[in-house]
Amino acid sequence: MKHLISALVENEPGVLAHVAGMFAARGYNIDSLVVGRTEDPAVSRLTLVAKGEDAIIQQIRKQLDKLVHVLKVRDHADEDIVERDLMLISVQTPPGRRAEIVDLVELFRGKVVDIGARHMMIELTGPEKKIEAFINLCRPYGISSLARTGVIAMPRTPQPDGPTEEKSGTTNSD
Amino acid sequence: MNPDPTASIESSSSATLTGAQLFHRALLNQGVEVMFGYPGGAALPLFDVLHDSPIRFVLVRHEQGAAHMADGYARASGRPGVVLVTSGPGATNLVTGLATAHFDSVPVVAFTGQVKSHLIGNDAFQEADVTGITRPVTKHNALCRDASAVARMVNEAFFVATTGRPGPVLVDLPVDLMNQPVTPGPGHERPRLRGYKPRRHAHQGQIAKAAAAINAAERPVLYVGGGVIISGASELVRQLAERGNIPVTTTLLGLGAVDETSPLALRMLGMHGTAYANYAVQESDCLVAIGARFDDRVTGDVTKFAPKAAIIHIDIDPASISKSVNVDLPVVGDARDALEHMLPLIERRPRQAWFARIEQWKRQHPLKYGHGEAIKPQAVIEQLGRLTDHDALITTGVGQHQMWAAQFYGWRRPRQMITSGGLGTMGFGLPAAIGAQFACPGRLVVDIDGDSSFQMTMSELATAVACDLPVKVVLLNNNFQGMVRQWQQLFYDRRYSASRMVNPNFAALADAFGATGLRIDRPDQVGDGLNELLTTEGPAVLEVLVDAEENVYPMVPSGHGLDEMDLGSLA
Ligand SMILES: Cc1cc2nc3c(=O)[nH]c(=O)nc-3n(C[C@H](O)[C@H](O)[C@H](O)COP(=O)(O)OP(=O)(O)OC[C@H]3O[C@@H](n4cnc5c(N)ncnc54)[C@H](O)[C@@H]3O)c2cc1C
Ligand SMILES: Cc1ncc(C[n+]2csc(CCOP(=O)(O)OP(=O)(O)O)c2C)c(N)n1
Numbered sequence: 001m002k003h004l005i006s007a008l009v010e011n012e013p014g015v016l017a018h019v020a021g022m023f024a025a026r027g028y029n030i031d032s033l034v035v036g037r038t039e040d041p042a043v044s045r046l047t048l049v050a051k052g053e054d055a056i057i058q059q060i061r062k063q064l065d066k067l068v069h070v071l072k073v074r075d076h077a078d079e080d081i082v083e084r085d086l087m088l089i090s091v092q093t094p095p096g097r098r099a100e101i102v103d104l105v106e107l108f109r110g111k112v113v114d115i116g117a118r119h120m121m122i123e124l125t126g127p128e129k130k131i132e133a134f135i136n137l138c139r140p141y142g143i144s145s146l147a148r149t150g151v152i153a154m155p156r157t158p159q160p161d162g163p164t165e166e167k168s169g170t171t172n173s174d
Numbered sequence: 175m176n177p178d179p180t181a182s183i184e185s186s187s188s189a190t191l192t193g194a195q196l197f198h199r200a201l202l203n204q205g206v207e208v209m210f211g212y213p214g215g216a217a218l219p220l221f222d223v224l225h226d227s228p229i230r231f232v233l234v235r236h237e238q239g240a241a242h243m244a245d246g247y248a249r250a251s252g253r254p255g256v257v258l259v260t261s262g263p264g265a266t267n268l269v270t271g272l273a274t275a276h277f278d279s280v281p282v283v284a285f286t287g288q289v290k291s292h293l294i295g296n297d298a299f300q301e302a303d304v305t306g307i308t309r310p311v312t313k314h315n316a317l318c319r320d321a322s323a324v325a326r327m328v329n330e331a332f333f334v335a336t337t338g339r340p341g342p343v344l345v346d347l348p349v350d351l352m353n354q355p356v357t358p359g360p361g362h363e364r365p366r367l368r369g370y371k372p373r374r375h376a377h378q379g380q381i382a383k384a385a386a387a388i389n390a391a392e393r394p395v396l397y398v399g400g401g402v403i404i405s406g407a408s409e410l411v412r413q414l415a416e417r418g419n420i421p422v423t424t425t426l427l428g429l430g431a432v433d434e435t436s437p438l439a440l441r442m443l444g445m446h447g448t449a450y451a452n453y454a455v456q457e458s459d460c461l462v463a464i465g466a467r468f469d470d471r472v473t474g475d476v477t478k479f480a481p482k483a484a485i486i487h488i489d490i491d492p493a494s495i496s497k498s499v500n501v502d503l504p505v506v507g508d509a510r511d512a513l514e515h516m517l518p519l520i521e522r523r524p525r526q527a528w529f530a531r532i533e534q535w536k537r538q539h540p541l542k543y544g545h546g547e548a549i550k551p552q553a554v555i556e557q558l559g560r561l562t563d564h565d566a567l568i569t570t571g572v573g574q575h576q577m578w579a580a581q582f583y584g585w586r587r588p589r590q591m592i593t594s595g596g597l598g599t600m601g602f603g604l605p606a607a608i609g610a611q612f613a614c615p616g617r618l619v620v621d622i623d624g625d626s627s628f629q630m631t632m633s634e635l636a637t638a639v640a641c642d643l644p645v646k647v648v649l650l651n652n653n654f655q656g657m658v659r660q661w662q663q664l665f666y667d668r669r670y671s672a673s674r675m676v677n678p679n680f681a682a683l684a685d686a687f688g689a690t691g692l693r694i695d696r697p698d699q700v701g702d703g704l705n706e707l708l709t710t711e712g713p714a715v716l717e718v719l720v721d722a723e724e725n726v727y728p729m730v731p732s733g734h735g736l737d738e739m740d741l742g743s744l745a
Pocket of ligand 2: 571572573574575576597598599600623624625626627628650652654655656657658
């Protein structure tokens with residue numbers, strides 16, 4: 001099952017190396033990993049998407065939690081969240097089919113951000129599923145390049161990031 | 175640069191000091207008495223402040239030795255062991271030692287010199303990405319980027335290394351910052367670790383459930399690991415076992431947590447554990463793991479492990495829970511804290527049928543060995559146990575001799591057995607013995623070693639001689655990497671590929687180092703040989719030529735359940 005996990009980490013040099021190294025060493029499969037600043041300049045938010053059995057996801061969470069620079073970890077699996085991925089995609093525009101593609105962009109509420117003689121660049125945000133649907137629809141025209149930020153997410157009713165996942169807090173299951 | 179041997183506990187906020195002086199002050203405030211290491215260019219400012227420091231600096235012969243000494247010091251005393259080495263090769267030589275400590279949860283604090291800050295990343299002379307290289311083998315590490323942060327980083331390192339699940343922490347110190355005079359602000363030495371909150375107190379509800387499950391069990395077993403020794407919970411484990419009338423088995427790293435003369439003791443479990451411990455675990459209906467981590471050397475095939483048992487797991491590290499074996503009832507917290515709360519809830523049960531079965535297994539399958547023309551290594555260890563009243567501090571290398579030490583010494587108290595369990599590092603024995611001797615100057619420290627393991631770090635004999643340390647080595651020489659040979663015999667049709675050793679004359683070698691070398695090769699010499707070793711002053715090595723093709727039994731072959739042991743000569 002796909003899990004979206006977010007963590008608040010100290011915004012210090014080397015933190016990403018600790019996180020990435022831990023994932024590599026333990027062989028966890030990560031679909032995407034995004035790090036960005038938060039409202040607090042000393043804290044960054046890390047969002048990752050991982051697939052795996054519950055036991056593996058549990059381990060990922062706990063191992064992340066163990067890193068000294070990680071402040072809080074939260075698994076959004078059973079939460080009502082807003083998730084967004086941002087994509088830039090450059091699609092080839094065969095003669096006479098540009099309008100078709102522009103329609104598609106509008107349907108998906110994307111934005112054309114650059115137009116050339118034989119291609120156009122489109123910006124699109126949304127949940128992963130929407131992004132992937134758009135990519136599939138673009139394939140027949142030919143995709144010349146594509147970049148995605150990876151998913152960031154937030155629960156719908158903003159809650160403070162604790163106490164559900166306070167550091168090392170949740171392993172006693174009762 | 176003036177070192178400051180009289181540095182006081184007070185904060186030094188107003189004074190101007192170099193980074194190295196701040197470092198030194200912080201070490202003194204941490205109560206550091208001894209450090210192990212080796213100098214080099216990038217560490218010279220640090221060595222300069224140590225020149226007339228009250229901290230004793232032990233010069234080793236290889237940085238790996240320094241890490242193992244700090245490790246042995248920590249395991250023997252419970253206090254953190256401290257290492258200081260230079261950049262580049264000095265730091266990379268630490269890796270095996272850090273990994274060894276990390277695997278077995280030992281508090282070691284390592285400081286490495288680093289090239290000048292502005293040269294970092296430029297392939298400067300003797301530069302290595304030390305925080306990068308050691309990240310997976312430390313609990314935490316950090317590179318210093320600001321001289322006024324040195325004291326804080328030292329304090330953080332000690333705090334992280336010694337709390338929660340202990341482990342090694344490394345701090346990389348660029349040489350320019352150590353020479354730089356700074357006037358740090360008030361509170362500069364205070365740790366700032368918002369994300370680090372080790373959990374100590376276990377959940378009361380979980381403790382009560384665990385106690386109820388134990389009380390209701392007909393065939394409970396306590397499975398006690400290194401965490402019990404780390405937490406200082408051995409006495410509470412004894413009380414739990416006696417109060418509830420529950421048999422106890424220990425892991426390799428838990429040896430000594432329970433006095434093996436107790437009728438409740440099942441001794442070690444696992445691949446080379448006793449048959450009765452392994453049978454008891456497989457038959458148990460309630461397995462209580464305390465500070466143990468279900469290592470695959472303990473469980474055998476995990477799908478066949480303790481199939482009839484509800485598993486309770488008391489551990490301070492949430493990530494240890496359900497990592498390899500699914501746990502029914504986790505209790506996350508310090509073992510001592512959890513047991514203190516659990517004890518009053520434990521009720522005595524007779525469990526006569528259970529103990530009758532265990533007695534039968536004990537009678538049917540005791541640990542034993544044969545006798546012959548050649549010296550049996552087990553006999554040497556058994557006799558060493560008797561001659562030392564089972565009270566020596568024992569360190570080991572890795573291999574058959576390590577397993578025989580575990581099986582035959584006869585463990586009585588915690589922190590007595592100092593051995594590399596998780597990483598299984600050959601060469602650990604001698605430097606660990608040196609570290610242990612520094613921690614416990616008045617005690618007898620004996621390294622039970624193998625000929626191959628010993629040769630990996632034997633240059634540290636020079637350290638023992640230079641420091642006039644009375645460490646003793648019982649070198650069980652089978653002229654093989656015995657454990658490898660055993661596997662090749664059993665699983666590779668006796669094809670002894672690269673496992674036969676052509677060895678030096680160990681006794682002469684010990685003499686050449688300035689230690690005392692002794693040698694025996696007949697069974698009737700064992701008692702006298704050991705006595706002579708133990709009464710020799712200063713460092714001494716007794717080479718014992720042993721039966722070359724003796725095997726360790728019982729043995730659980732890989733992929734088998736614990737009850738599918740090869741009893742070999744015990745059958
Ligand atoms: C050649 C060879 C053969 C071996 N054969 C065997 C064998 O037959 N049997 C055997 O047992 N081992 C054997 N080992 C050792 C084995 O590899 C493991 O190192 C060992 O079993 C681990 O012991 P442990 O479970 O006690 O864990 P440790 O590594 O000691 O882990 C300690 C556990 O306690 C927890 N802990 C730490 N502090 C606390 C605290 N304050 N409170 C509560 N919990 C805490 C930690 O989180 C961790 O989970 C062998 C090793 C070698 C090299
Ligand atoms: C550094 C290192 N290299 C290789 C091994 C693999 N290994 C495990 S036991 C062993 C043989 C040890 O031989 P010896 O020290 O003579 O002890 P014995 O088994 O003969 O008692 C080897 C090579 C190891 N554990 N550590």
